Amino acid sequence: MDERDYEFDERLEFAATPPASRYTDARVLAEERLKVFGRTWQLAGRAEQVAEPGQYFTTEVGGEPVVVVRDAGGTLRALSNVCRHRAGPVAEGCGRRKSFQCGYHGWTYTLDGRLLGTPEFEGVERWSKEENGLPEFRAEEWGALVFVNLDAAAAPLAGTLGDLPALVGERDWASMRPAARKDWHLDCNWKVYVDNYLEGYHIPIVHPSLHRELDYARYRTETRGLSSIQHAPLRPAASRIRRPARADEDGAQFYWVFPNLMLNVYADNYSTNLVVPLGPERTLTVFEWYFRDPDAAGVRGKVAETVEFSDEIQLEDIRICEAVQRGLRSRTYERGRYSVRRENGVHHFHSLLAEFMRAQDRESSIVNRE
Ligand code: FES
Ligand SMILES: [Fe+2]
Known part of the structure; x- marks a missing residue:
């Protein structure tokens, strides 16, 4: 048996706690990031930070850089905060913008994640702007809180x-x-x-x-x-x-x-x-x-x-x-x-x-x- 596996008894009266190694092993945390933090609704920030179109904040969800934004049409979105060029940050901190600009070579993206401007990028073959928008995750609000789920197949927040x-x-x-x-x-x-x-x-x-x-x-x-x-x-x-x-x-x-x-x-x-x-x-x-x-x-x-x-x-x-x-x-x-x-x-x-x-x-x- 892999030392990271353990039997868990659903019966409280018979169950033992998880093995101590699960609290110290870096491999366990790496697996938890994928299977637990990567598949559950995570509190990402406060709704008042993204109340109006153009407002955004950046955060990390399960170790993943994310920018949460209210787009021009009023839809709440959680976009990857990783530029499609060479992985720079497309947004920093929080505030209000009409579009995002990468902090590395200046590529720009719309608030709903489409790639807009790519300075001095003519002549690149087998590549298109349309295929290089920012990946999007799930975002939902409950009261004063904004939640993000990295799992596209996750059930709605209400189920959690x-x-x-x-x-x-x-x-x-x-x-x-x-x-x-x-x-x-x-x-x-x-x-x-x-x-x-x-x-x-x-x-x-x-x-x-x-x-x-x-x-x-x-x-x-x-x-x-x-x-x-x-x-x-x-x-x-x-x-x-x-x-x-x-x-x-x-x-x-x-x-x-x-x-x-x-x-x-x-x-x-x-x-x-x-x-x-x-x-x-x-x-x-x-x-x-x-x-x-x-x-x-x-x-x-x-x-x-x-x-x-x-x-x-x-x-x-x-x-x-x-x-x-x-x-x-x-x-x-x-x-x-x-x-x-x-x-x-x-x-x-x-x-x-x-x-x-x-x-x-x-x-x-x-x-x-x-
Ligand atoms: S990494 Fe974003 S423009 Fe180069
Ligand atoms: Fe306590």
Whole structure:
């Protein structure tokens, strides 16, 4: 058996966690980039960055340079940000343009990706402008977020989100505006960080201040097709997390969308956290917070308090995730088991991961899983 293959038991009570080598091996990450990041809907940016024709932003999706643009006709597009000549960047940063110009030799492209101008390129045989437009990927929006999928055969975004838009929509997502952003670099595999996010089991030990806010006994995780929800009710004595208006709502809901997007929903704010693998043992996490009227008097202070509390929790998570990464490299550790009561969300993630990694060809039905 290839050391990268492993048996995954769909039964939580019997299952063991993935082998430690899957968290350290560069070949595993290369395969995940193709089979997981290359075939799932990835958060690429914010809808307000591409609200009007001509607006664009550049990003990387699964390691692939992409420019997301609202074209002249108003269609949202995700184009390859790799020039057809000698692979230069056709766009940089973000902004508004009437066409793209490559930053290397100046070839120009329309906002819908057609090749327009090729200075001093006369006389080239067996080549045509028509065949050298920018390759296009899938792009869709949900609320304030823009998603891109590198897989042309992928099912629509709605199939991945399931009932999340309905659940989150109830809590006024549409009226939220970007308020803050924070990037963190971690010395661990991206899955160590995702595993950690998907259980509340570590809260009493790792996050004493969060534990004082949450009703841990009633904390629970619901898994769906390609997502899960952790419900975190507040304790009566909670002081750092704002109480929801309705008594039957959780104080916090932690949504996760396979494989690497977290959406944290509180009574007065939302935050997204995107987990980006940079190397087998190096990960970037990008937090973005959304508030109603973030610039209004009184709200600025709330944003600062929220970010401060989140930073406290994040530093605790980083410390434990980096220690776990060192543990995974130990000669004494190979695989572990799951708490049936507390780690069903982690098992669900590993089950999806095993399913995507098993798929050999693009005809697989995995992206249609409900
Ligand atoms: S690489 Fe783009 S014009 Fe040469
Ligand atoms: Fe945590």
